[in-house]
Structures are given as structure tokens and as C-alpha cells.
Amino acid sequence: MVQATRRFEFSAAHRYWRSDWSAEENERTFGKCASLYGHGHNYTLDVTITGLLDTRTGMVMNMTELKAIVGEVLEEFDHRHLNEDTPYFRDQIPTTENIVRVLWRLIAARLPSHARLSHLRLYEMSDLWADYDGGDETTFARAYTFAAAHRLHAPALSDAENLHVYGKCNNPNGHGHNYTLEVSVAGPVAPDTGMVIDLVQMDSTVRAVLDRLDFHHIDREVSAFADMPSTGENIVVYLWGELSPRLGGGLRHLRLWETRKNLFEYDGIMIAR
Ligand SMILES: [Zn+2]
Ligand SMILES: [Zn+2]
Structure with missing residues (x-):
């Protein structure tokens, strides 16, 4: 199976906080990530796709097309506060694990029928990341x-x-x-x-x-x-x-x-x- 990966970057703020928990419980569970106004990261997203190789173009999918699709998805995330400015984290914490699963859903739904999402890796920092393959x-x-x-x-x-x-x-x-x-x-x-x-x-x-x-x-x-x-x-x-x-x-x-x-x-x- 041929796979192709393209790297994307976006910058966003977030906060780990459950309003149904006490402040003590939030701070005990989430530590510094519970900080009142949020904090932020430069996220790096590696998008790996697979599918049938087009023998005429030699590509599974045109990278320019992939760039446009993922770019459109990331518009909602880039330079935003993930809790406040996107609809995806009203009832779940914007952890790396949850963000990568949301991105999977949004990207997979937009891919053309001849390509499919194979793997996502989302780096929150160079020493912290999440991987997801749809399972x-x-x-x-x-x-x-x-x-x-x-x-x-x-x-x-x-x-x-x-x-x-x-x-x-x-x-x-x-x-x-x-x-x-x-x-x-x-x-x-x-x-x-x-x-x-x-x-x-x-x-x-x-x-x-x-x-x-x-x-x-x-x-x-x-x-x-x-x-x-x-x-x-x-x-x-x-x-x-x-x-x-x-x-x-x-x-x-x-x-x-x-x-x-x-x-x-x-x-x-x-x-x-
Ligand atoms: Zn964080
Ligand atoms: Zn040695």
C-alpha cells in the first residue's frame, strides 16, 4: 500500500477545564493546563493518506488538493481558542487525543473517494503527541x-x-x-x-x-x-x-x-x- 504524508501547522489556545468539577478537582487533574485564560501551542499535524495509485499522475492524491482540504479544516483551529471559538470542545476537553480524533473526522469526511485517511499524528509540543488511525x-x-x-x-x-x-x-x-x-x-x-x-x-x-x-x-x-x-x-x-x-x-x-x-x-x- 502506498502512503503519502504532508505536514501542517497551526497555532491555537486551549484550556483543560470541566465546569461540573470544583476548581480543586480541575487543578488536581489537569495541573497547569487548567490555567484560567488558557495557554497555547504551535501544533504540528502529519496527515498520511493511502489509496489507489493513479498510474497516469503517479500520485495517490494530488498534494495540492490535500493541502486545500486540510487547510480548510484547520482554518477553524488556527489562531483560535479551541474551547471558545470552535464548536468541538464544548463537552470534551481539547486534549491532544481529542483534537486528533476531531481532526480525523473532519478530514476523513472531505477526502475524495479514491483516497482514504491512513494515519494522523498531532504534535502539541516536540515531546508530546498523539497518533490516531480511526480505530x-x-x-x-x-x-x-x-x-x-x-x-x-x-x-x-x-x-x-x-x-x-x-x-x-x-x-x-x-x-x-x-x-x-x-x-x-x-x-x-x-x-x-x-x-x-x-x-x-x-x-x-x-x-x-x-x-x-x-x-x-x-x-x-x-x-x-x-x-x-x-x-x-x-x-x-x-x-x-x-x-x-x-x-x-x-x-x-x-x-x-x-x-x-x-x-x-x-x-x-x-x-x-
Ligand atoms: Zn496545552
Ligand atoms: Zn555508547
Whole structure:
């Protein structure tokens, strides 16, 4: 299946607030997002379409046409207050999860019959986004960073083999990285909060796990790595094992950037040799 993606941007204000809740309850649930007059973001929307390839034009859909359709939808959102100026968030909170679902409905309804919406990704900030593909589940993702030292060294290999396999990364005293971990959780959107997962709780859960590595030496200070090389593969699998039971079954995908060039991903399914 051929897919095509175009990126769009819009800027909007919003506020997380339920008028049927007390101020305390709103502030406890939504934190800073309950701020009285709202706050705002530069949103980035990646629209992915699929469909039958037109062999004459070589396109699934003319990008100019897609630009016009999505542009018309975003007119209602751009430089507006989502709660006050649009009709979509009178009875639901304009969370990233809810906004991406509203956009799906509006864009899907306008596409020509030969194309269909395949995926939407809406970034609220560079480290917070939601993914939606039209199903019951919405995916919410957040990126976290940690800085750690490590050394690649496998106890099962000789010193000479370790040096051969890992090269510079086998340096006895270690080296380090700024790691970025992208955590994707999925599930139904809770009607009262508009969220797939309690963001405050997710942040504190993930932070607590990453703080064991952050500003530490992974091999020397994290017992799981005492006898296991701290490769990106092993770290991402270790983090899955720590995070999955703490995130209520919602964890779907982890992406671990070791450097800007090295990416390791895991979805919980292990095939080892
Ligand atoms: Zn916000
Ligand atoms: Zn390294």
C-alpha cells in the first residue's frame, strides 16, 4: 500500500477545564493546563493518506488538493481558542487525543473517494503527541531524556573478543550519551478527562524508572546490567520490562535514541537467538 504524508501547522489556545468539577478537582487533574485564560501551542499535524495509485499522475492524491482540504479544516483551529471559538470542545476537553480524533473526522469526511485517511499524528509540543488511525484506541506519546555512562562489555566473551566486537565502546572506564526515550501508550480516551492516560501519573512513573539511569553509570549502578551488555537493544527491552507493568497495560511501543544516529525500538515481542 502506498502512503503519502504532508505536514501542517497551526497555532491555537486551549484550556483543560470541566465546569461540573470544583476548581480543586480541575487543578488536581489537569495541573497547569487548567490555567484560567488558557495557554497555547504551535501544533504540528502529519496527515498520511493511502489509496489507489493513479498510474497516469503517479500520485495517490494530488498534494495540492490535500493541502486545500486540510487547510480548510484547520482554518477553524488556527489562531483560535479551541474551547471558545470552535464548536468541538464544548463537552470534551481539547486534549491532544481529542483534537486528533476531531481532526480525523473532519478530514476523513472531505477526502475524495479514491483516497482514504491512513494515519494522523498531532504534535502539541516536540515531546508530546498523539497518533490516531480511526480505530477505538488512540495513542499518546511522550519523549523523555536521560544522560548516562556505560560500557559495552559482554561477560560471555573474552577481553579480546569484547574489544573486537565493541571497539571504542568497550573502553574500560566507559563513555556516555544523552538518551531520548519515546513512550507510546494506547487505549480508549476517558470521556471525563479526554486522556488515554493520566499525564501527571505517566510522567512520574516514567521519570522514576529513568532516574535510576539518569546521571549514573548503567553497568555499574543498575543491577540488571551487572552481567548483561548495556546495548541499546538491552536497555530498551529492560525499560519495557520496568514500564509495562507500571503503565496499566497501555504500553505499545518504545523508541530509544542512543545518539541522534542510533535508534532502538521495542514493542514487547522478543525473538532471541
Ligand atoms: Zn496545552
Ligand atoms: Zn555508547
